[in-house]
Amino acid sequence: MKAPQLFKTDAGRTIYSFPVRSFDTLINNIYVIDDGNDLILVDCGSGMPQTNDDLSAGFAALSETFGRALSLGDITTILITHGHIDHFGGLNYVRQHTDAPIGVHILDRRVLSNHEERVVFAYRRLETFLESAGVSAEQRERLMSVYLFAKTYYRSTPVQFLLEEGRPTVGGIEVYHVPGHCPGQVCLRVDDMMLTADHVLARITPHQAPESITHHMGLSHYLDSLVKLQQVVGDIRLGLGGHEDPNEDIRARIDAIRSAHNDRLAKVMDICREPKSIAEISRDLFGRVETYHVLLALEEAGAHVEYLHQRGELVAANLSEIEQISHPVVRYVRA
Numbered sequence: 001m002k003a004p005q006l007f008k009t010d011a012g013r014t015i016y017s018f019p020v021r022s023f024d025t026l027i028n029n030i031y032v033i034d035d036g037n038d039l040i041l042v043d044c045g046s047g048m049p050q051t052n053d054d055l056s057a058g059f060a061a062l063s064e065t066f067g068r069a070l071s072l073g074d075i076t077t078i079l080i081t082h083g084h085i086d087h088f089g090g091l092n093y094v095r096q097h098t099d100a101p102i103g104v105h106i107l108d109r110r111v112l113s114n115h116e117e118r119v120v121f122a123y124r125r126l127e128t129f130l131e132s133a134g135v136s137a138e139q140r141e142r143l144m145s146v147y148l149f150a151k152t153y154y155r156s157t158p159v160q161f162l163l164e165e166g167r168p169t170v171g172g173i174e175v176y177h178v179p180g181h182c183p184g185q186v187c188l189r190v191d192d193m194m195l196t197a198d199h200v201l202a203r204i205t206p207h208q209a210p211e212s213i214t215h216h217m218g219l220s221h222y223l224d225s226l227v228k229l230q231q232v233v234g235d236i237r238l239g240l241g242g243h244e245d246p247n248e249d250i251r252a253r254i255d256a257i258r259s260a261h262n263d264r265l266a267k268v269m270d271i272c273r274e275p276k277s278i279a280e281i282s283r284d285l286f287g288r289v290e291t292y293h294v295l296l297a298l299e300e301a302g303a304h305v306e307y308l309h310q311r312g313e314l315v316a317a318n319l320s321e322i323e324q325i326s327h328p329v330v331r332y333v334r335a
């Protein structure tokens with residue numbers, strides 16, 4: 001894994017960064033903001049045993065590399081950028097080392113503090129989505145068990161304060177609420193640097209899921225939030241994402257992400273010259289994919305179909321069937 005990095009903001013604050021392996025192929029960036037008073041941890045990995053080891057090893061590596069002796073026990077505040085398990089799942093482990101208050105946006109609070117309930121509700125909505133997408137019962141069961149995996153080890157943890165746009169948080173860090181990838185997704189401005197979390201990543205286009213599964217997600221919200229961030233990053237020198245490398249030109253990166261979504265929307269319109277279910281559209285877009293990626297591909301396709309359906313570009317091709325039977329598969333066609 002990569003060596004830890006150190007960034008200096010124009011106001012003299014230090015942001016340390018190091019990677020942790022959250023799941024098989026997923027690497028998350030952990031950030032530690034140090035201004036001499038506060039020591040702020042931003043995100044904490046998935047909570048898998050390997051990830052927790054990486055988290056502690058990352059702090060040890062900061063001492064070795066930069067000569068600043070730091071440990072999890074020195075953390076004074078914990079900020080969670082959004083309610084995805086690879087960003088907050090390590091809270092149980094972090095809590096063993098520090099009582100530092102935890103802050104998150106209000107729309108992701110219950111994911112951290114009432115996780116068991118949230119998973120059950122999301123599970124039911126996901127099931128409905130997969131049914132109407134035309135996923136077979138057998139495959140649905142496989143996909144749902146993958147989805148429920150996080151429930152097996154994360155225990156709900158109380159949140160002590162909220163991250164709110166327009167109200168700077170600890171250390172005067174500015175908060176921008178950018179829903180879409182996640183309901184409570186925030187970007188955090190630290191002087192001339194922007195922690196873009198999973199809203200803007202350097203290489204991949206952040207994952208999208210339909211808002212029919214979770215409110216405040218979906219492509220409409222996401223694209224609005226890209227515009228919003230683009231308007232406030234004019235003087236930002238560096239973007240620091242939740243995954244992958246730093247971003248030297250956030251505006252250009254946002255343009256590239258938007259055009260990738262526009263291309264995908266155009267592809268969906270093309271695919272839907274004939275009536276297609278979301279499962280079929282997903283296969284046409286992404287080909288055959290494996291395990292967890294099947295679910296990601298279905299959600300991504302679903303988000304794009306939903307966007308076009310909301311706008312009347314796509315319509316249901318089998319309306320009477322949808323009207324007459326319960327749990328119908330919806331087939332979409334160009335209007």
Ligand SMILES: [Zn+2]
Pocket residue numbers: 082084181182198
């Ligand atoms: Zn995420």
Ligand SMILES: [Zn+2]
Pocket residue numbers: 084086087198242243
């Ligand atoms: Zn992530």
